[in-house]
Amino acid sequence: MQAFTTLTGIAVPFGAENVDTDVIIPARFLKTVTRKGLGKGAFAVLREDPDNIFDAPRHRQAPILIAGDNFGCGSSREHAPWALADLGFKVVIAPSFADIFSGNAFKNGMLLVALPQDQIDRLMEVAATDDITIDLENQVVTTPFQDRFSFEIDPFRKSCLIGGVDEIGLTEAQGAAIASFEDRLAADKPWIGGAAKRAA
Amino acid sequence: MTKPRTLYQKIWDDHVVHQRDDGTALIWIDRHLIHEVTTPQAFEALRLAGRAVRRPDLTLAVPDHNVPTNHRFEPIADPESAAQVAALAANCADFGIEHIEINAAAQGIVHVIGPEQGFTLPGVTLVCGDSHTATHGAFGALAFGIGTSEVEHVFATQTLLLKQSASMEVRVTGELGFGVTPKDVALAICGQIGTGGGTGHVIEYTGPVIEAMSMEGRMTLxxxxxxxxxxxxxVAPDAKTYAYxxxxxxxxxxxxxxxxxxYWATLKTDPGARYDRVVIIDGSAIAPLVSWGTSPEDVVAITGNVPAPADFADPSKAAAAARALDYMGLVPGTAMADVEVQNIFIGSCTNSRxxxxxxxxxxxxGRKVAANVKQALVVPGSGLVKAQAEAEGLDRIFIDAGFDWRAPGCSMCLGMNPDKVPAGERCASTSNRNFVGRQGPGARTHLLSPAMAAAAAVTGRLTDVRDLMR
Incomplete structure (x- = not known):
């Protein structure tokens, strides 16, 4: 995971609500065995419009996306954050995010910032002309116009984002606890183990 | 005496390997289902890190999303789909995972084969790189979709780092009316609480309608x-669960x-346990539903009309409705029962059992597919469902009526294999998502129950199935 601290850059004032993962990346782009190059499928339907906001000269390769409520609803495809990252996004700001998308984005070092709708509206306005700054350490979004919006973030996710932690490595450090859980499980619930091989 | 706990809390407590001070817990995973789309990158990462799959005996693989539903014994024509299916087989062989291969008798949609194989059990934690993993909750399993990084994490450690969700009870009271099915209940819940209504929650479905529901119905829900x-x-396990x-x-x-x-007998919410949120739905008031828009919350009774953007007080909802109606090519005020359909899809992990x-x-x-219907697919959820249906003569009924009787797979649910809805055409679909482009670029999806899809097939338009059942 790449470390994240602060970022100042252009934001795309997208604003749509209930943006589902099929909109972020349609299933026909999921037939890949790598994580790379998914930007070509990102918002594919919206980007068929030559005047779409993502390919506008001001917003192309912008690192910040501003969206509406319930961003990332629908499927569990991690291709959604991979596609957003490949398009250049490092931060998404919205009033709320769907659960699975939220986990997937975090696992890829992408910061999701939840802010109330009135603050989103203000950032949409600023994004038309000016940069936005996200300071993860201090949990604040600022603009060149003295706007200062604090946001909440899970402390575990924050420390992982700042430190660029390898989560599997972190879990492997709990190897003894996992092994003792496994032993208890085999004793207490013997029907759990060997499931796949217990074929008729 | 211990504090009364919800079913969710009990399953959670039984799977905590390590509790961190920051509220995150390391949770043991009892069952891991995998398919071809969301695993190749996880296997690749394991290889790069030199890691093994910790518990292949708790892991079961099947290809479903990319699988064509006809010409099954020929090679898959699409080279990318073929490569994904082949990669799953090769990865499973390399890492010692049991793989139900594409033409095996038991092959099917991952969420159909889990329960069918007895892999899905009450009280287990079950994950899969697919959001519809929620299906397995019908058995009182804590089952949820995960991303590919989490798939890799489960492969390597058989655990996940999770924060506990809030709990929500959705109690469905009364009794379902004539012609009303579990799919209608599922759509009614989406309509009532919205597609973001359950965010951050695990739902427990309770009440007489759920108790009366079959296992298949609970899976749909x-x-x-x-x-x-x-x-x-x-859903708390009961005698029906054990019998299944x-x-x-x-x-x-x-x-x-x-x-x-x-152990399973202990898996119920204790009297006096508190849910963080309670939603009550009058099951007796639910009519057969159809979706009109591009979100599963955009539902209306089949006896109703296409809504107008002005019907929505919230300006952003009104704008979303206007966009949806434009995409769907629907005029406000049109009776839903006057909407013609060109495609019928009976299948998907929601409704293919x-x-x-x-x-x-x-x-x-005894009826025929209407002349204006160009494509009518019935896609059983698994090879075993297909064989059972054929033993009961259901295939003849569909074929004689003019349906295509296909081999198992995700099919027309998601526009990833050859089964697609052509741009601008409508589909009466028993699947779960009516998102823009979900069934193919420009496809217009109307979600409904299998009985309602059948009714639409024989009349060529969205139809109140109750009129055909009387």
Whole structure:
């Protein structure tokens, strides 16, 4: 995971609500065995419009996306954050995010910032002309116009984002606890183990 | 005396390997289902890090999303789809994972084969790189979709780092009316609480309508928990659950089954336990529903009309409705029962089980697919469902009526394999998502129950199935 601290850059004032993962990346782009190059499928339907906001000269390769409520609803495809990252996004700001998308984005070092709708509206306005700054350490979004919006973030996710932690490595450090859980499980619930091989 | 706990809390507590001070817990995973789309990158990462799959015996693989539903014994024509399916087989061989291969008798949609094989059990934690993993909650399993990085994490450690969700009870009271099915209940819940309504929650479905529901019906209901934004849906296991599980190939047997049954009997919410949120739905008031828009919350009774953007007080909802109506090519005020459809899809992890096929066949029997319908697919959820349906003669009913009787797979649910809805055409679909482009670029999806899809097939338009059943 790449470390994240602060970022100042252009934001795309997208604003749509209930943006589902099929909109972020349609299933026909999921037939890949790598994580790379998914930007070509990102918002594919919206980007068929030559005047779409993502390919506008001001917003192309912008690192910040501003969206509406319930961003990332629908499927569990991690291709959604991979596609957003490949398009250049490092931060998404919205009033709320769907659960699975939220986990997937975090696992890829992408910061999701939840802010109330009135603050989103203000950032949409600023994004038309000016940069936005996200300071993860201090949990604040600022603009060149003295706007200062604090946001909440899970402390575990924050420390992982700042430190660029390898989560599997972190879990492997709990190897003894996992092994003792496994032993208890085999004793207490013997029907759990060997499931796949217990074929008729 | 211990504090009363919800079913969700009990399953959670039983799977905590390590509790961190920051509120995150390391949770043990009992069951891991995998398919070809969301695993190749996870296997690649394991290889790069030199890691093994910790518990292949708790992992079961099947290809479903990319699989064509006809010409099954020929190579897959699309090279990318073929490569993904081949990669799953090769990765499973390399890492020692049991793989139900594409033409095996038991192959099917991952969320159909889990329960069918007795791999899905009450009280387990079950994950899969697919949001409709919520389906398995019908057994009182804590089952939820995960991303590919989490798939890799489960491969390597058989655990996940999770924060506990809030709990929500959705109590469905009364009794379902004539012609009203579990799919209608699932759609009614999406309509009532919205697609973000369950965000951050695990839903437990309770009440007389759920108790009366078959296992197939409970699977349909839990399948669409994700469509209401919830991470998972749960139904407390009962005698129907035990009867469904008993004797399945991978279910516990003998003394193990006795021990399992004793444990499963404890899997219910204690009297006095508190849910963080309670939603009550009057089951008796639910009519057969159809979707009109591009979100599963955009539902209306089949006896109703296409809404107008002005019907929505919230300006952003009104704008979303206007966009949806434009995409769907619908005029406000049109009776839903006047909307013609060109495609019918009976299938998907929501509605491709034997009971779904029986319900559809009962409506189709003695009737013909309408002339304006260009494509009418019935896609059983698994090879075993297909064989069962054929033993009951359901295939003849569908074929005689003019349906295509296909081999199992995700098919027309998601526009990833050859089964697609052409741009600008409508599909009466028993699947779970009516998102823009979901069934193919420009496809217009109307979500409904298998019986309602069958009714639409024989009349060529969205139809109140109750009129055909009387």
């Amino acid at each position: 839990c399948n669409m928990a994700i469509e209401a934004g919830a991470r998972a849906g749960l 599980v008993a004797g399945r190939p991978r279910a516990p047997k003998g003394a193990d089954m006795d021990a399992a049954l004793a 034997i009971e779904d096929l029986r319900a559809a066949a009962a409506v189709v029997a």
